[in-house]
Amino acid sequence: MAEVTEKAISVTDVKIRYRVFKKISLLKTILAPHKYKKTELFEAVKGVTFEVPKGQILGIVGKNGSGKSTLLKAIAGIFSPDEGVIDLHGHSVSLLSIGVGFVNKLSGRENIYLSGMLLGFSREQIDEKLDEIIEFSELGDFIDRPVKTYSSGMYSKLAFSITAILETEIMLIDEVLSVGDAKFKKKSYEKMKSLITNADRTVVIVSHSSETLRKLCDTILWLHEGEVKMQGSCDEVLPKYEEFMS
Amino acid sequence: MGRFIKDFKKFFNYIVFSSKAELKSEVADSFLSWLWWFLDPLLYMLVYSFIAVVVFKSNVPYFPVFVFLGLNTWTFFQKTVKAGVKLVSSKKMIVTKVYIPKYMFIFEKIGVYGFKMIVSNLLVVITMIGYHVPLTWKALWIIPISLVLVTVTFGVTTIVMHFGVFVEDLLNVITVILQLGFYLSGIFYSIEPIGEKIVGRVPAPFYEYLIKLNPMALLITDLRRVLLYNENPHWVMMCVWFFVGVVLSFVGTTIIYKFENSYVKVI
Numbered sequence: 001m002a003e004v005t006e007k008a009i010s011v012t013d014v015k016i017r018y019r020v021f022k023k024i025s026l027l028k029t030i031l032a033p034h035k036y037k038k039t040e041l042f043e044a045v046k047g048v049t050f051e052v053p054k055g056q057i058l059g060i061v062g063k064n065g066s067g068k069s070t071l072l073k074a075i076a077g078i079f080s081p082d083e084g085v086i087d088l089h090g091h092s093v094s095l096l097s098i099g100v101g102f103v104n105k106l107s108g109r110e111n112i113y114l115s116g117m118l119l120g121f122s123r124e125q126i127d128e129k130l131d132e133i134i135e136f137s138e139l140g141d142f143i144d145r146p147v148k149t150y151s152s153g154m155y156s157k158l159a160f161s162i163t164a165i166l167e168t169e170i171m172l173i174d175e176v177l178s179v180g181d182a183k184f185k186k187k188s189y190e191k192m193k194s195l196i197t198n199a200d201r202t203v204v205i206v207s208h209s210s211e212t213l214r215k216l217c218d219t220i221l222w223l224h225e226g227e228v229k230m231q232g233s234c235d236e237v238l239p240k241y242e243e244f245m246s
Numbered sequence: 247m248g249r250f251i252k253d254f255k256k257f258f259n260y261i262v263f264s265s266k267a268e269l270k271s272e273v274a275d276s277f278l279s280w281l282w283w284f285l286d287p288l289l290y291m292l293v294y295s296f297i298a299v300v301v302f303k304s305n306v307p308y309f310p311v312f313v314f315l316g317l318n319t320w321t322f323f324q325k326t327v328k329a330g331v332k333l334v335s336s337k338k339m340i341v342t343k344v345y346i347p348k349y350m351f352i353f354e355k356i357g358v359y360g361f362k363m364i365v366s367n368l369l370v371v372i373t374m375i376g377y378h379v380p381l382t383w384k385a386l387w388i389i390p391i392s393l394v395l396v397t398v399t400f401g402v403t404t405i406v407m408h409f410g411v412f413v414e415d416l417l418n419v420i421t422v423i424l425q426l427g428f429y430l431s432g433i434f435y436s437i438e439p440i441g442e443k444i445v446g447r448v449p450a451p452f453y454e455y456l457i458k459l460n461p462m463a464l465l466i467t468d469l470r471r472v473l474l475y476n477e478n479p480h481w482v483m484m485c486v487w488f489f490v491g492v493v494l495s496f497v498g499t500t501i502i503y504k505f506e507n508s509y510v511k512v513i
Contacts, residue, residue, distance in 0.1 A: 011364055018511050024413050025414050027415055050492075076345065077345040078341075078342065078345055078507070079508065079509075079510045101338070103271050104273045105270075105271035105275065106274070110270075114263060114267055117257075117259055118260060119344060123259055123263075
């Protein structure tokens with residue numbers, strides 16, 4: 001790969017806290033006000049700094065609850081960090097996930113538009129990609145039937161096709177998706193691989209499986225209890241991670 | 247403010263498309279469910295006619311049109327505000343997966359209930375023709391009145407939506423307040439006297455306060471004034487409430503921008 005120093009993602013000293021207070025109830029606040037005094041804070045990400053150059057594939061590993069998904073959501077802009085800065089340098093971003101805002105009573109075709117618009121695409125852009133999405137999803141005539149009549153496999157095929165074909169410059173993947181039957185699984189894996197390895201695209205993958213990450217990623221970030229434990233190439237980090245986890 | 251306009255432009259297509267989608271999915275179940283958009287106000291009008299004419303001996307002219315105007319306007323406001331309370335958690339699927347300014351959901355609801363209001367207002371047109379209500383240029387006032395209605399509704403809903411995320415029993419409180427609002431907005435009775443013959447149901451100095459302080463009472467009264475009784479609206483109060491609506495919307499969207507990224511952590 002050519003030496004490009006252009007940054008796609010810069011994460012600087014990011015801290016994300018969850019306020020562990022349940023919802024307030026007006027009635028309970030009046031009747032039992034003392035119960036609502038305590039607001040525990042839980043810090044999921046405790047000051048993480050890293051950069052991803054454009055075109056690179058970063059894998060994030062870590063045990064459950066180490067803050068991987070939280071960090072990914074923060075990069076996707078779903079919620080903002082409590083401290084620190086995440087700069088995407090103006091790139092478009094999407095979190096590859098299943099079934100964003102599907103309306104069950106509407107047809108698959110209409111749901112493609114809905115999801116696409118939610119991801120920030122214009123109608124024209126979706127029009128352009130519509131046939132490709134429908135073809136990739138292998139739904140055939142079902143595309144004009146309500147989504148509620150779909151089997152769960154068909155549902156996830158459609159969802160995958162939408163996010164995979166409406167591409168953004170930065171893609172965030174929470175667990176490499178394997179959906180549908182064996183044939184579609186292989187196809188979606190190939191598609192994802194071709195998406196990921198596109199030289200212009202920056203990708204962040206969160207996964208438990210060091211095998212998948214070894215196959216796909218350039219560098220690995222190991223998060224442990226909200227902090228960076230290690231960062232480096234696959235060969236440096238993954239063996240130590242495996243050793244740690246076993 | 248700049249951000250609001252930019253985001254609104256960006257998501258405008260989504261608002262329109264998802265409003266249509268919601269209306270469509272309502273109709274998708276049974277082909278005739280759109281008939282209920284007419285039947286609902288029609289049946290309620292009959293109920294209120296019975297109460298007002300038979301029980302309270304009302305003699306308001308064009309009574310069915312009078313009720314339709316009040317009911318359709320109120321339903322729009324009431325449904326939007328009520329939907330606002332649980333709006334963020336009802337959109338959990340979206341909120342946890344992509345970023346969207348959360349007040350866009352309010353615009354979506356305004357689209358849905360606004361469309362229904364327009365459809366049910368066909369009843370107003372039909373009954374007005376039936377009663378040969380003389381229409382004057384004053385009917386054009388419905389445009390600014392609708393603008394005030396949408397602004398106030400949006401403003402109130404932004405605030406309600408924000409607190410609805412954190413306060414779990416807000417819906418109970420809002421439901422009661424809305425019920426009170428319903429009775430205080432003169433849906434099936436006239437708050438102020440109409441012409442010289444018909445007395446209002448609210449005694450002398452109080453009806454003026456009620457109309458000034460309750461925006462829904464003001465809007466509904468003025469809609470009737472301009473459409474049925476060839477009178478001018480309270481345009482000064484209209485301006486005041488438009489201003490209040492704008493301020494509420496401004497405060498509401500600012501709060502939402504500030505806190506919306508923690509909504510995900512609560513729901």
